[in-house]
Amino acid sequence: xxxxxxxxxxxxxxxxxxxxxxxxxxxxxxxxxxxxxxxxxxxxxxxxxxxxxxxxxxxxxxxxxxxxxxxxxxxxxxxxxxxxxxxxxxxxxxxxxxxxxxxxxxxxxxxxxxxxxxxxxxxxxxxxxxxxxxxxxxxxxxxxxxxxxxxxxxxxxxxxxxxxxxxxxxxxxxxxxxxxxxxxxxxxxxxxxxxxxxxxxxxxxxxxxxxxxxxxxxxxxxxxxxxxxxxx
Numbered sequence: 480x481x482x483x484x485x486x487x488x489x490x491x492x493x494x495x496x497x498x499x500x501x502x503x504x505x506x507x508x509x510x511x512x513x514x515x516x517x518x519x520x521x522x523x524x525x526x527x528x529x530x531x532x533x534x535x536x537x538x539x540x541x542x543x544x545x546x547x548x549x550x551x552x553x554x555x556x557x558x559x560x561x562x563x564x565x566x567x568x569x570x571x572x573x574x575x576x577x578x579x580x581x582x583x584x585x586x587x588x589x590x591x592x593x594x595x596x597x598x599x600x601x602x603x604x605x606x607x608x609x610x611x612x613x614x615x616x617x618x619x620x621x622x623x624x625x626x627x628x629x630x631x632x633x634x635x636x637x638x639x640x641x642x643x644x645x646x647x648x649x650x651x652x653x654x655x656x657x658x659x660x661x662x663x664x665x666x667x668x669x670x671x672x673x674x675x676x677x678x679x680x681x682x683x684x685x686x687x688x689x690x691x692x693x694x695x696x697x698x699x700x701x702x703x704x705x706x707x708x709x710x711x
Contacts, residue, residue, distance in 0.1 A: 495530065499538040502528055504547075507558065518548065518556040579707070585658055586703045592648060593639055594699050597692050600642050609688055611638040616680040620673050628672050629663040635680055666706040679705065 503518070512518070519527065524535045539556055542548045548556040612635050619631035633656060640652050652659075667676070679702040686695035 495534050496537040496541065499524075499528060499530055499534055500541050503538060503542065507547075512558055514558050514560050516558050517554070518558065520555055581658070582662060582707070585655070585662060588655075589636075589659075589703055590700065592652070593636065594696050594703070596643060597696055600639075601687075601690055601692065601695075603644055604642050604687060604690070608638060608642045609684060611641070612680070612684055612687075616677060616684070619680070620677045625664050625667045625672075628667055628676075629660050632663045632667075632672070632676060632680075633660055639683075670706065675705070676702075 503524070506512075506518075518524070521532060521535050521539075524530070525532055528535075539548060539550050542556070543550055546560065547558065549559045550556045615631050615635035615638055619628050619635065622628035622631055636659075637649070637652060640649055666672075670676070679698065682698040683695065683702065686698050
């Protein structure tokens with residue numbers, strides 16, 4: 480079996496673009512440029528980095544795709560920060576197949592965050608957290624559509640994440656929302672969320688209220704594993 484490789488000129492061009500992207504990133508860091516600042520012009524970048532206009536333009540396209548710059552005619556490249564939006568896009572495609580493997584991967588990731596962070600969670604837990612989760616659970620039971628119920632279900636788990644008081648984890652959880660919501664919707668189409676999901680949430684709240692680590696981990700792990708048969 481033979482492997483087809485790109486022509487040397489194409490590999491060199493791609494390598495030059497990648498190098499320039501790194502050099503522009505270093506330029507931003509070294510000159511302490513901030514969101515809203517303008518990068519040097521295309522001509523200036525060509526001269527500074529001894530490269531061609533085509534290479535500069537390709538590098539700008541790449542930086543734009545990363546959500547780091549906005550390129551406009553007669554204005555040039557302005558530094559922005561849409562990296563989180565680009566990450567959100569990765570989880571926003573309606574064509575993502577929620578298979579059993581996807582379900583297992585997502586729930587496994589949630590186990591690492593929601594179940595295994597029990598020590599930090601119990602250290603920071605207060606009555607306001609419990610109230611937020613209880614209200615979300617009641618809203619889920621009162622929902623008249625699967626979509627509305629799934630939004631409240633997500634709000635319940637987001638409330639759980641808020642206990643940790645960790646902005647990075649909250650952002651990760653919000654990024655994953657489209658996929659988590661679809662998992663929740665598919666599960667609710669097969670099970671009565673007004674009884675099964677509601678009671679599982681209630682068990683989690685009860686374990687939190689009692690500060691019972693073993694009960695909490697058992698209740699939450701059971702809840703996350705619930706519905707494997709839905710994703711065969």
